[in-house]
Amino acid sequence: MRTKTLRTVFLATTLLASPALANKVFVSNERGNTVTVLDSATWEVLAEFPAGNRPRGITISPDGSELYVCASDDDLVRVFDPETYEELHTLPSGPDPELFVLHPSGNPLYIANEDDNLVTVVDTETRQVLAEVPVGVEPEGMAISPDARVVINTSETTNMAHFIDTESYEIVQNVLVDQRPRYAEFTTDGAKLYVSAEIGGTISVIDLTGETPEIAKKITFEVPGVQSEWLQPVGVKVTSDGSRVFAALGPSNRVAVIDGETDEVIKYLLVGQRVWQLGFTPDEKYLITTNGNSNDVSIIDVEAEEVIRSVQVGQQPWGVVVAPD
């Protein structure tokens, strides 16, 4: 596999003026029960491998050696070798794991269990459950602060962002947001937290620089000719310099581009159908969107803020992660 990747890189560098580093892009296909692997230099499909039942949340270890997939209907996390696509082992997750976040060091893994109102903390080395943290009803979105002191969980029916202390596993703060919060994303400097509310149709911008977290602004969306009910923010990604925020707007088939300074929407990019989650390449040149109802991913040129192409993947793509350099 490695030689093939290298060959691709070689090919790419000879064709293009600026050399592009190829990274593997892993897309979980919720319905297809597979993970599709793409090459970030050529956007060709390298492989598609079985990933358990109803794979949704997907992430990769900081050293790129382990790929984690929430196999929701198997009630566990499956761990794959990103080179051979062999399953290495599984991790206990609690029932119906949907989304998770990895500690920046690669250990532990914080998992949202939708059916049990719990966040499960799992040691990725010993494969032991370290803690179960009771949260609101239907926990979903997970994020960890850049300094790793706080894990965020959003609960879809309680409509809160829960701030969990990573040392004590106690909830230290709750922020009420709009209906059905799906995803949480910190800025790299840890000053802001973006929380999307799918049914509420908003993204709450939570200011973390004060004594307590405060909602500084709610970003709303408006596209001429699209019913406001369908502008449902789900996945959110922020560039590492904080200048741009991208939000997947679900059934409206759009990704909103938001100015990270003013938190105002700058433009909307038309992507595939039911756009769900987003993933940057490590150099942040590209953003990949999973489009659940058109069975493809759209590739966004981040600097140009344009969709440059779409690539067919497996059935009902859900999550995406790109291997580190």
Place this chain on the structure above:
Amino acid sequence: MTKARASGGWSCPRILRNGAIGAISLALTSLATLPASAQEVRSAVLRVDYPSLLPLSRLDLPVEDLGLAGAAVGTEDNATTGRFMGQTYDTVTRAVPPGDLAAAFEELVGQGIRLFVVLAREDELLALADAAPADALILNARSGARSLRSEECRANLLHIAPSDAMRADALVQFLVWKKWTDLFLVHGSNPADLALADAYRAAARKFGAEVVGEREFEDTGGSRVSDSGHVLVQRQLPVFMQDTPDHDVVLAADGTDYFAEHLPYNLWEPAPVAGATGLVPVSWAPTHESWGATQMQTRFEKHAGRTMREEDYQAWLAVRVIGEAVTRTGAADADTIRDYVLGGEFELAAFKGQPVTFRTWNGQLRQPILLSNGRMTVSVSPQDGFLHQRSPLDSLGLDEPESACTAFE
């Protein structure tokens, strides 16, 4: 169950190896999760049990905790949120025969309860609404009666259950979308059946379908099921359905569950059946899985040991409406809750893919309607292309100009 687990988890957080300790601007230690004094939210769920025969299908056999189980899960959901807000929820549940309703209501009012979720028919709902103290609020979780949303509306009565008109509109929209617009209407002879027939006629007029013919299936009483009764049904029903004008679909208006289940495959002409059986417009189906509904189903099944019915969903939703209003306003009195839910701020996620809100002209909860074949969700209305200047959801049921309600002005 949830609470027990929750408290267990709270008491024994375990420490992991230390990660990076940076300077986060949050003053973590100074933040308290629970306010010192808790606010108690008291409400009651009242279900009226009417004398009735057994249903046509064993799958619909009555269950003891119908509706009440949904309310219990809703209360649990509210309590989980309340834990973070410093609010506790106390929901009293009662199931009474119609004759005992007034006394039960009076007793609960006497205990200071002012928030009521009621599963009853039109007459009993009106009696309660008229007998209620001025500072009480009643949420209708069962009746679809048109008059309650029109000339007989009450300012203290909000409707969580969809109206008959919403259901009929949802179904006819789908049939029009399919271009199956010639409808043959078979209705029962009881008042509830006739009301449904009216709703279907109105829906056909509204969306450009045509009721090409009608027939009444008279309720002659008797038991619903007899041993090898299918033999007679197979011979008699086709004859009853003979000599009909050409039609695409048979619409069954059977609000009292005595004949519709027999129609599919027993017609004279081959045609799909919709309405009370076949393709059925519902607020909830135990098979519904979209928009996170699977989580609701499993949560309910774990609690009740059975699947979730419409009455359970409607009671759950009513209790959640109260909970959401309490969470957002910090108040637990009926006036504040009513003002909040009828105001512009209120919206609630209800596993239907878009927020549910209230119509300010008659207190009806706007909601998508599922079209279920009993095994799967076939479609969800409003259908594409049925537009409305306010919200596509307002293409279902009594729109503002159609409703004679003035109590909300």
